[in-house]
Structures are given as structure tokens and as C-alpha cells.
Amino acid sequence: MNAVDGSDHYEAAVEGPSPSLLVIVLDTNPHAWALLAPTLPLSKAIANILVFINAHLAVNNANQVAVVASHSHRAVWLYPRPPSSSSSEDVEMTNDQPPKLDDANKYRPFALIENSLLASLRDLISTTAEKDVATTSTTQMAGALTLALSYINKATVLYSDTTSSSKPATNAIDAPENTTGLQSRILVVSVSGDLAHQYIPIMNTTFAAQRLRIPIDILKLAGDTVFLQQASDTTKGIYMHLRSPQGLLQYLMMAFLPDQMARKHLVAPTQEVVDFRAACFCHRKVVDVGFVCSICLSIFCSPPEGAICLTCSTHLALGDYGAKPAVVPRKKKKKRRVNGGGGDTPSARGTPVPGE
Amino acid sequence: MAPVPTIQGAAGYKKKDGTFSIAQDQKSIQWQPVGARDAEKVVTIAVANITNLQQTPEAAAKVMLKIFEKPPDASESVTHLFHFNSPSNPRGEANAIKDALTNLISALKANDANTPKANGATSAAMAIASAVTSKPTSGPARWYDDAGLKTDIELQQSLMKKDPALHRTYMEARRTKPDIISDSQFNSQFWSTRTNILRAHAVESHQKRGAYNVLSAVKPRQVDGELKMNISAEQVQLIFSQHPLVKRVYDENVPKLNEMEFWSRFFLSRLFKKLKGERIVETDGTDPTFDRYLDASNDSGLDQRLLGLHIPNIIDLEGNEENQGGSRGGNRADFTMRPGSAAKVPIVRTLNSLSEKIMAHVAPSDVDPADPIGMDEETFNALALKDLQGDAAENRIMLNIKEQSQFFANEKSAVSAEAALYAKQVPSEVLAGLRSDVNPMSIGNGTGRGLDLSSAIGVLEESDSEDERKTAHVGSKASLVDAQKQILEGVKARRLEIDGSSAQTSLAGLSQKIFDRLTLTHATTTEFLHHFWTIFLSGDPDRAGELAKMVETLERAMDRINAVAADAEKERDQVIARTKQDILDIYQRTQKKTKWDPKSVAGGEKVVKEMMEPTTRAIQKAMKEYKKALAAEGIDTS
Structure with missing residues (x-):
């Protein structure tokens, strides 16, 4: 299967527009999909995504695609399948008829991807134990993004190697501005919210992607995560929270199909208000105003106990902060007592105060 | 004693x-x-x-x-x-x-x-x-002293002279400050938030400009065949100190020539070109007075002085000469490095010698390495070959990072809405549902012909909208239409954002005058807010009175914003009235009605309020906090 992962397309990539690599991160959090099932079952979503993948591949025959599942307890490759799991697939498929890939009614690359994707998805679901589902309610988004980034890196190096004979090697990592190399982007199909505990790894992958100029598009079917918004904003990707998840295909085809080259000339339908808040490290709350450790930049929603940073144990000085706002009038009153001989006669705010 | x-x-x-x-x-x-x-x-x-x-x-x-x-x-x-x-x-x-x-x-x-x-x-x-x-x-501790900076009126004046925007803010803020705050109090408050700017300015203005290549800085201009130039007394001083030869020529000739003539002839002479390092060409005019000195040495004895200095062996290039075989061994030196007449590469040599002279006049900031050997530890350290001494001890501050999951683990109480929903589900049912969903038979590729995508995506070609209302399903027309609508809304919003960034629209229909007033009002309000929070959070009872006055000022700042808004509204009304009059005129002349909507006139109170909304909110927040603090003390705020 590995031989199919697009390497046969390389020869054709010499001329014409530069090919693009689309890495789809599919959030397969069982909890979230179970909730979503009445409106949009996973199988239908997969079908829609497959149509989208086919459209992406049809744009340019050198285009590549990869799919990562961000499952509840691990991140797994769905396509291309890792070599080790392909043998087990054969065993499992024996009770069904082996898929006929030479269907005359289907473009072979489409059939290959479809087959592999479905097989590995079934694999993933069947190997998910009940206790995995019970123990966690989130998804390994950070891990999946990391897998996607590393795959993009590999593909970029491979691409610039194979094309170096005809044109100067352009490594997207060295020259992020290049327009001739492989254009990579990441599409996250997200269904679960609550990623606050992965705040740091997600922000790390976000900044890596920003550096490599890889846009991270977010297609939000359900839930809401602040950090994915920030990820798409920093990487200049598209963020869409679907109002009607049943029209998934429409969204995919209209908003997410153009690659970076095309997007330069288009107005992207991204959400314009971005929530830039961060999660505090102490209670995972998303905070408006917080305290930042000056040494390790950890964020806290309230000054940590004893002003000692939870992360790096640095003793922090809070400056004048200790003087709580309410202190002023209280002391003022005290002062008045001193001056006025112990009466709280002053009633109005504009009462003249002795001194300055 | x-x-x-x-x-x-x-x-x-x-x-x-x-x-x-x-x-x-x-x-x-x-x-x-x-x-x-x-x-x-x-x-x-x-x-x-x-x-x-x-x-x-x-x-x-x-x-x-x-x-x-x-x-x-x-x-x-x-x-x-x-x-x-x-x-x-x-x-x-x-x-x-x-x-x-x-x-x-x-x-x-x-x-x-x-x-x-x-x-x-x-x-x-x-x-x-x-x-x-x-x-x-x-020594230079003056600009490290915040209190000193805050009271240095002269420095502040000179900074404001340089930065008119700051000056405007200062004047406006001082004009509208509460009366109870004295000028000096206001001053120190104003500058306390800007000590960094003051310090930068102090450092900048205390830097002395060193000597420069004065000959190339003097640019004589030819006006009507006559040479015009401006040289200051300092420049003459510099020329004399950098070029002792000129001093000699001046000494020997000036009583005979008059001052003006001397300089104008000098700047035309071959000697000038030579000192500047330019190549002398045949067409250059001759001047017997100056040409006499062409071959004279322009040296002030600096070379002799340099030779007399003790140069530590480790940085003495000549010290190596005997080890590498001197001039006989190795490659020939680059032609700029060879000893010889200055005629070869005049510009390089001139610039080099000039740099040497300029540097010689600068007081060394480091220890002179030419001091006798053994005198100074620091010099020795500076010259030591550190990479031969092994690794230096690591001088780092350890950062102990604790595993973050540890302090997440005990915080299960604050779960998000989604997590709460997830928790209600039975894992086995979740899994069973998912399994049956991705079952080959249900997806439809159990037939061995692969997945039939056109049916799997759920779009029903024949369905009419009547049926769909009853059962909303994946890919239903209604959902697709809604999706399209949302995307187009997003595109529209984004387009507005892109187009809205031009200079004209950033005024949002306000006139430049009103806009400038608004900017200034905003700046001063921010300034007062700053002061308010500084005092409010200081917890200093002595400043409580000041705080009360500051609150009054904030109230007045609110009034000022309203005043600007009112003026903007007036301005807008005038525009509307004028346009209406125009339309009336046209109607009376031509009997043609022009369609016009007064709402299309931008600007006015609404825009001002919109622009100032964050500021207004900030003021309200400040007032609220203040009243809350007062109420906490049992003081009636009404």
C-alpha cells in the first residue's frame, strides 16, 4: 500500500502548477460522534470527506492526500496505512469479499484511498476497547497534528528530492516563501470540544505550522475549542463552525477545496472573530486576564499559592499587586477616622478629603 | 584631617x-x-x-x-x-x-x-x-535614577520638543486635569509611566558626537563659477587636528592670503584631493601655493608614537613575521597591505590613516593593551586564548519544569459542557453504535463493488423540498442551502474587513478635524485611566483624595467624549441639510426628484460612540470598581 501513497505521481509533477498535499485530521472521538450520530453519522461524514478527497485529487494528478485519525487515546494513520497493520487487515477482510480495486466504474486512485481509509477506520473502531472510551472523553488532537506535520515534512523533502533533477531543489523548510514546491495544508475535522489540557502541545504544533507556512483549516462539526481557532488564525487557515453539519459536503467543497495558491486570489470565508484567550495552567480555565510567570511564561488564573510558580517553582514577586483595589477606600476611611476623630460621617464620594 | x-x-x-x-x-x-x-x-x-x-x-x-x-x-x-x-x-x-x-x-x-x-x-x-x-x-547613574528623571524638567521639555504627539497629549492632559492635583504632582504622574522614554532620551542626548572625516563632510558648491561653502569654526579645528599639514600651510600662508581666499583655494587644490584620498588627474587646476606641499608629510608623528607603544605579542601581527619566514615565505601580501607610497591606493590609505588619527583622539573605554606587561589582569584575560582552557563551568539558571498533568489531574470539577454530555453516555453503547455505523454492510461496500459514494453522501437527486422538511437528513437541500449561506456570509464579512482598511473609510465619515479631536480625547482619557488605576491599586491611603478627584476627571472625560459625539452629530446634520438643499434646488430647477437616503451619510454620534466604546467601557469599569470599593467600606455612593 505504501507504494501507492502518491509516489507514482511524482514524475508528472515537473510541469504545471505545483501539487498540493492535503492532510486531513479526522477527530474520531467516539463520544462526540455518538452525540452527533442523529444529525450526522460518522459513516456519512466519511463518505462526504471521501468525495472531498476525490475532488482534491482530481484537481491535479500530482496532488496527494493523507488522513490521520485523532482517536480518544491515540492518533492513528488511516491513509496511507502503516505497513505493520496491513497484514492484519488481510486477515480480517477474508470473511468479506476482497475489495475489487479494478472496478471499471471507479478511478483507481479513488478506489485505493477509499478502500484503505475504510479498512483502517474499521480497524481502529474494532480495536477500541470499552475502557478506552470510558476513561477519556477527549481526543488526541495534538498528537494527530504532530503526525500530520511530520508527514508533511517527509513528503516535502521527498518531493524536492525527486524534482531536483529538473529544477533547483526547493525545500519548503528552508525557503518557506517558495511557490514551486509541494503546497501542504492541514484540515482538521473536529467534533469534540474541551482541549484545554492539550493547550501547550497544540500551540507548539501551531507555531511549527506557522513557521512552515502550513495553514491549518478547522472544520468544526460540534463542540467549541478556543485553541483550534487560534491555530487556524495564526497559520492563516480557515475556521468554520458549521451551522448545519448536514450540509458538510457543501462546506467542504466551497470553503476548503482551494489550496494556498488559489486562496491568494480568493476571499476566504473564515470566521472573523477569533478568541485569543489562553487556558490557565492551574485550573484549565480559559482566562480573560491572567498572571504570567516571568520565567517560564506559565499562565495562571490567580496568583499561585505563595507566589511560587507551579511549573518552574520560581518565587515570583507580585509587585504592588498585593494591594487589593478595595484597600484604598478602607485605608482612606481609617485616615478619615484619624483626622475626623473616629466618625464615618462622610457619606458622599466627593467629600473633601484633608491632605491632597 | x-x-x-x-x-x-x-x-x-x-x-x-x-x-x-x-x-x-x-x-x-x-x-x-x-x-x-x-x-x-x-x-x-x-x-x-x-x-x-x-x-x-x-x-x-x-x-x-x-x-x-x-x-x-x-x-x-x-x-x-x-x-x-x-x-x-x-x-x-x-x-x-x-x-x-x-x-x-x-x-x-x-x-x-x-x-x-x-x-x-x-x-x-x-x-x-x-x-x-x-x-x-x-558617573552615568543619573539616567538610572527614575526619580531624577521624573523631575528633570529640562529633559522632559527637550523630549516633548522632539515628539509633538507626546507634547499634545501632555498639554491636553494638563489642561483637563483636576485642579486639586498640582502641576508637579501631575508632572510626576505623567512621567512615571514614561520613564523608559525619558531614559532613552537622556542617554541619547548625552552621547557626544565624535570626530568625523571632516574633509569629505565639507561640500563646496559651485555657484556661478564661484565656490561657495560653509565651514564652521569646529570644522576648521577638526581639519587642523586631522591634517597637521593643512595647519602648517595655513600658518605659513595666511597672513599673505586672506582667510576666505585660503579656504576657497584650498578646496580646489590638488592638495585637498590628495588629503581626501582622491586620485589627482592632469586636468586638475594647479595652484603654486598649495602644490608646493604636495609631497610634504601629513603626519603628526602618530606612527612614531604607535611604534613606541608596547603591543602585546599575542596581537602583534609583526611579531609573527619571523616565524612564518617573513616576507619571503607564503603568499605575497595583498597590495593594500604592502608598505609603499601612498600613491597606489590613496583612498584606502587615506581613510586608514584618518581612522587611526580619529581613534587616537578617542579616550579608550577599555584598558590600554599597550600598558606594560604584567600590570593588568583584565588585559591578560582579554588576550588569553580561552578555547584552549577547556570548557568553562556552566553558568545557567536551572529551570525546573514540573509535569503539568499533575496539577491538572486534581481539577476534575471544572469540566466543559461537552465533557459533561460525554460523561452521560454509556461507553458500550457508544462503541456499539459506532461499530454498526462503520459496518461494511451499512456503508454499502459489502457488495464487493466498493463504496457507492453517490448514495453514501445522502444527496437524493429526485427529492423535492416538500419531503425534506419532514426528515432532515445528511445532504438535504435545506442543509446545503444553509451551508452555502453561511459560507457566503463569511466571505462577505471577510471582504468587508479587507476593503475597510483604506484611509478614507477609517475615518468612518468623520471629518479630519473631529477625528483629530477624538484621537486627542482618547489619548488623554487613556492617560487619566492609567493614573486612576495606578492610584487605585497602589493601596496608599494618602492618595485617596487624589483618587476621588481622578474619578471626577474620568466623569468629565466621559462628558468630553459626549461633546465630541455631539459635534460630530451636528456636522453630520449639516451635511444632510446641505444635501437636502441641493436636492431641493435640483428639483426646483429641473423638476427631477433625486432619490437619496439620509442614512447613507456616515459619521455622526453613532460612529463616535462606536469608536469610543472600549474607552467608555473602560471608564465605566473604573467607576464601578471605585464605587464597589466605596460600598465595601459602607460609604453611600448615591
Whole structure:
């Protein structure tokens, strides 16, 4: 299967527009999909995504695609399948008829991807134990993004190697501005919210992607995560929270199909208000105003106990902060007592105060 | 000054042991070799003649004191080097003597203004002597002192002169400040938030401009065949100091030529070109007065001085010459490096020698490496080949990072809405549902023909909208239409954002005048908000009165915003009235009705309010906090 992962397309990539690599991160959090099932079952979503993948591949025959599942307890490759799991697939498929890939009614690359994707998805679901589902309610988004980034890196190096004979090697990592190399982007199909505990790894992958100029598009079917918004904003990707998840295909085809080259000339339908808040490290709350450790930049929603940073144990000085706002009038009153001989006669705010 | 007890210490001088002491009358110091009988070998130095003191650093193993003596009639100073070799406490003895000497010398200086100031650097030398043992405490500390900066009116004035925007904000804020706050209080408050700008300005304005290549800076202009130029007295000074030859020519010729003529002819002469390093060409005019000096040396004896200096071997390029076979071995030096006449690469040579001269006039900020060997630890350290000494000890601050999941784990209470929903689900059911969903039969590729995508995506070609209302399914027309709508809304919003960034629309229909007023109002309001929070959070009871006044000012700031809004509204009304009049005029003339919507006129109160909304909110927040704090004290706020 590995031989199919697009390497046969390389020869054709010499001329014409530069090919693009689309890495789809599919959030397969069982909890979230179970909730979503009445409106949009996973199988239908997969079908829609497959149509989208086919459209992406049809744009340019050198285009590549990869799919990562961000499952509840691990991140797994769905396509291309890792070599080790392909043998087990054969065993499992024996009770069904082996898929006929030479269907005359289907473009072979489409059939290959479809087959592999479905097989590995079934694999993933069947190997998910009940206790995995019970123990966690989130998804390994950070891990999946990391897998996607590393795959993009590999593909970029491979691409610039194979094309170096005809044109100067352009490594997207060295020259992020290049327009001739492989254009990579990441599409996250997200269904679960609550990623606050992965705040740091997600922000790390976000900044890596920003550096490599890889846009991270977010297609939000359900839930809401602040950090994915920030990820798409920093990487200049598209963020869409679907109002009607049943029209998934429409969204995919209209908003997410153009690659970076095309997007330069288009107005992207991204959400314009971005929530830039961060999660505090102490209670995972998303905070408006917080305290930042000056040494390790950890964020806290309230000054940590004893002003000692939870992360790096640095003793922090809070400056004048200790003087709580309410202190002023209280002391003022005290002062008045001193001056006025112990009466709280002053009633109005504009009462003249002795001194300055 | 209290009588100083005789201070003495065991010290070696010229490899002989002896005793170093300060005489009873404190006018001289003397060194007596051990067991000396005749007075001949005694070294005596008058304190008045001491021009400099140097001491080895505190940490150095050897304790030495170097005394520079310059008798009034001598031209060169003599140095005496005493090596304190007392077996018990050489450092203590040396320090005692040095301190005593320092006191004596400074007392002498204070009393006697006529003290010969050798090299004009006596006080500087003293500073060096004390700097050896202690860190300098005075000096540029002025701009590290926040309080000093805040009260330096002159500095603030000059900064505001440079930054008109700051000046405007300052004036406006001062104009509208509450009366109870005095000017000086306001001043210190205003500048307390800007000490960094003040400091930068202080440092910048205290930097002295050094010498520069003056000849290339003077640009004579040819006006009507006549040479016009402006040279200042300083420039003439610089030319003389950089080019001694010009000084000589001037000395020898100026009584004959008049000043003006001398300079104008000089700037046309071949000599000028030569000094500047330009190539002399045949077409250049000749001038017998100046051409005489063409071959004269423009050297002020600097080379001689440089040669006379001691250059540490480690940075002495010439020192290597014998090891690499001198001129015979290796590649020939680059032609710019070869000794020879200046005619070859005049510009390079001229610039090099000029740089040398300029550098020679700059007081060295580091220790002169040309000082005698063994005198200075720092120089030695600077010259040591550090990479041969192995790895230096790591000088890092350890950052101990704790595993973050640890302090997440105990916080299960704050779960998001989604997580709460997830928790209600039964894992087995979740999994079963998912499994049946991705079952090959249900997806539809159990037939062995692969997935039929056109049916799987759920779009029903034949379905009409009537049926769909009953059962919304994936890919239903209604959902697709809604999706399209959302996408187009997003595109529209984004397009507005892209188009809305031009300068004209950023005014949002306000006139430039109103907009400027608004900007200024905003700046001052922000300034007062800043002051409010500073005082409010300071917890200083003495400033409570000030705080109350500040709140009043904020209320007035609110009024000011409203005033601007009202003016903007008036302006908008005028525009509307004018347009209406125009339409009426057109109608009366041509009987044609023009369609026009007054709503299309932008600007007015609404825009101002929109622009100032964050500020307004900030003010309200400040007031609320203040009232809350008052209420917490049981004071009626109504």
C-alpha cells in the first residue's frame, strides 16, 4: 500500500502548477460522534470527506492526500496505512469479499484511498476497547497534528528530492516563501470540544505550522475549542463552525477545496472573530486576564499559592499587586477616622478629603 | 584631617626588600631598603608630584602599587613599582597605603588649584586608582535614577520638543486635569509611566558626537563659477587636528592670503584631493601655493608614537613575521597591505590613516593593551586564548519544569459542557453504535463493488423540498442551502474587513478635524485611566483624595467624549441639510426628484460612540470598581 501513497505521481509533477498535499485530521472521538450520530453519522461524514478527497485529487494528478485519525487515546494513520497493520487487515477482510480495486466504474486512485481509509477506520473502531472510551472523553488532537506535520515534512523533502533533477531543489523548510514546491495544508475535522489540557502541545504544533507556512483549516462539526481557532488564525487557515453539519459536503467543497495558491486570489470565508484567550495552567480555565510567570511564561488564573510558580517553582514577586483595589477606600476611611476623630460621617464620594 | 599615624608596609622595589612608608609630615613617601645605611638608596617621592596610582586587582596574587611621579620640571613622568611582599598581610598594607595616599592627594588638589595637572588627567587618574578596588558609584547613574528623571524638567521639555504627539497629549492632559492635583504632582504622574522614554532620551542626548572625516563632510558648491561653502569654526579645528599639514600651510600662508581666499583655494587644490584620498588627474587646476606641499608629510608623528607603544605579542601581527619566514615565505601580501607610497591606493590609505588619527583622539573605554606587561589582569584575560582552557563551568539558571498533568489531574470539577454530555453516555453503547455505523454492510461496500459514494453522501437527486422538511437528513437541500449561506456570509464579512482598511473609510465619515479631536480625547482619557488605576491599586491611603478627584476627571472625560459625539452629530446634520438643499434646488430647477437616503451619510454620534466604546467601557469599569470599593467600606455612593 505504501507504494501507492502518491509516489507514482511524482514524475508528472515537473510541469504545471505545483501539487498540493492535503492532510486531513479526522477527530474520531467516539463520544462526540455518538452525540452527533442523529444529525450526522460518522459513516456519512466519511463518505462526504471521501468525495472531498476525490475532488482534491482530481484537481491535479500530482496532488496527494493523507488522513490521520485523532482517536480518544491515540492518533492513528488511516491513509496511507502503516505497513505493520496491513497484514492484519488481510486477515480480517477474508470473511468479506476482497475489495475489487479494478472496478471499471471507479478511478483507481479513488478506489485505493477509499478502500484503505475504510479498512483502517474499521480497524481502529474494532480495536477500541470499552475502557478506552470510558476513561477519556477527549481526543488526541495534538498528537494527530504532530503526525500530520511530520508527514508533511517527509513528503516535502521527498518531493524536492525527486524534482531536483529538473529544477533547483526547493525545500519548503528552508525557503518557506517558495511557490514551486509541494503546497501542504492541514484540515482538521473536529467534533469534540474541551482541549484545554492539550493547550501547550497544540500551540507548539501551531507555531511549527506557522513557521512552515502550513495553514491549518478547522472544520468544526460540534463542540467549541478556543485553541483550534487560534491555530487556524495564526497559520492563516480557515475556521468554520458549521451551522448545519448536514450540509458538510457543501462546506467542504466551497470553503476548503482551494489550496494556498488559489486562496491568494480568493476571499476566504473564515470566521472573523477569533478568541485569543489562553487556558490557565492551574485550573484549565480559559482566562480573560491572567498572571504570567516571568520565567517560564506559565499562565495562571490567580496568583499561585505563595507566589511560587507551579511549573518552574520560581518565587515570583507580585509587585504592588498585593494591594487589593478595595484597600484604598478602607485605608482612606481609617485616615478619615484619624483626622475626623473616629466618625464615618462622610457619606458622599466627593467629600473633601484633608491632605491632597 | 586627623593626624594619620605613620603607615608603612614591607615592600620590594627593584627586586630589593625594604619598607614603604608615608612620612610624618605627609608631604612625601619613602622607601628604604632593608639594612640600608646611607640615604642614597632611599627612594623619596613628594606627594605633590604623584600624578597617578595603580594597583593590582583585589583578586590578584601579587600585590603591587604603581606610583606615577612627575616632578614639576620634568616632562616625562617616572613610574615606581612597589611590590608588597609582607609575609602576613600584603594586601592590607597596600590598601592602607593607597587609601592614605589617595586622601592626601585629593586634599592637596582641593587646597591648591595650582597643582600641576599633568596631562590634564589627574582626576581621571585618581578615578582609575579607586576604580581598581571598588565599583564606580557616580558617573552615568543619573539616567538610572527614575526619580531624577521624573523631575528633570529640562529633559522632559527637550523630549516633548522632539515628539509633538507626546507634547499634545501632555498639554491636553494638563489642561483637563483636576485642579486639586498640582502641576508637579501631575508632572510626576505623567512621567512615571514614561520613564523608559525619558531614559532613552537622556542617554541619547548625552552621547557626544565624535570626530568625523571632516574633509569629505565639507561640500563646496559651485555657484556661478564661484565656490561657495560653509565651514564652521569646529570644522576648521577638526581639519587642523586631522591634517597637521593643512595647519602648517595655513600658518605659513595666511597672513599673505586672506582667510576666505585660503579656504576657497584650498578646496580646489590638488592638495585637498590628495588629503581626501582622491586620485589627482592632469586636468586638475594647479595652484603654486598649495602644490608646493604636495609631497610634504601629513603626519603628526602618530606612527612614531604607535611604534613606541608596547603591543602585546599575542596581537602583534609583526611579531609573527619571523616565524612564518617573513616576507619571503607564503603568499605575497595583498597590495593594500604592502608598505609603499601612498600613491597606489590613496583612498584606502587615506581613510586608514584618518581612522587611526580619529581613534587616537578617542579616550579608550577599555584598558590600554599597550600598558606594560604584567600590570593588568583584565588585559591578560582579554588576550588569553580561552578555547584552549577547556570548557568553562556552566553558568545557567536551572529551570525546573514540573509535569503539568499533575496539577491538572486534581481539577476534575471544572469540566466543559461537552465533557459533561460525554460523561452521560454509556461507553458500550457508544462503541456499539459506532461499530454498526462503520459496518461494511451499512456503508454499502459489502457488495464487493466498493463504496457507492453517490448514495453514501445522502444527496437524493429526485427529492423535492416538500419531503425534506419532514426528515432532515445528511445532504438535504435545506442543509446545503444553509451551508452555502453561511459560507457566503463569511466571505462577505471577510471582504468587508479587507476593503475597510483604506484611509478614507477609517475615518468612518468623520471629518479630519473631529477625528483629530477624538484621537486627542482618547489619548488623554487613556492617560487619566492609567493614573486612576495606578492610584487605585497602589493601596496608599494618602492618595485617596487624589483618587476621588481622578474619578471626577474620568466623569468629565466621559462628558468630553459626549461633546465630541455631539459635534460630530451636528456636522453630520449639516451635511444632510446641505444635501437636502441641493436636492431641493435640483428639483426646483429641473423638476427631477433625486432619490437619496439620509442614512447613507456616515459619521455622526453613532460612529463616535462606536469608536469610543472600549474607552467608555473602560471608564465605566473604573467607576464601578471605585464605587464597589466605596460600598465595601459602607460609604453611600448615591
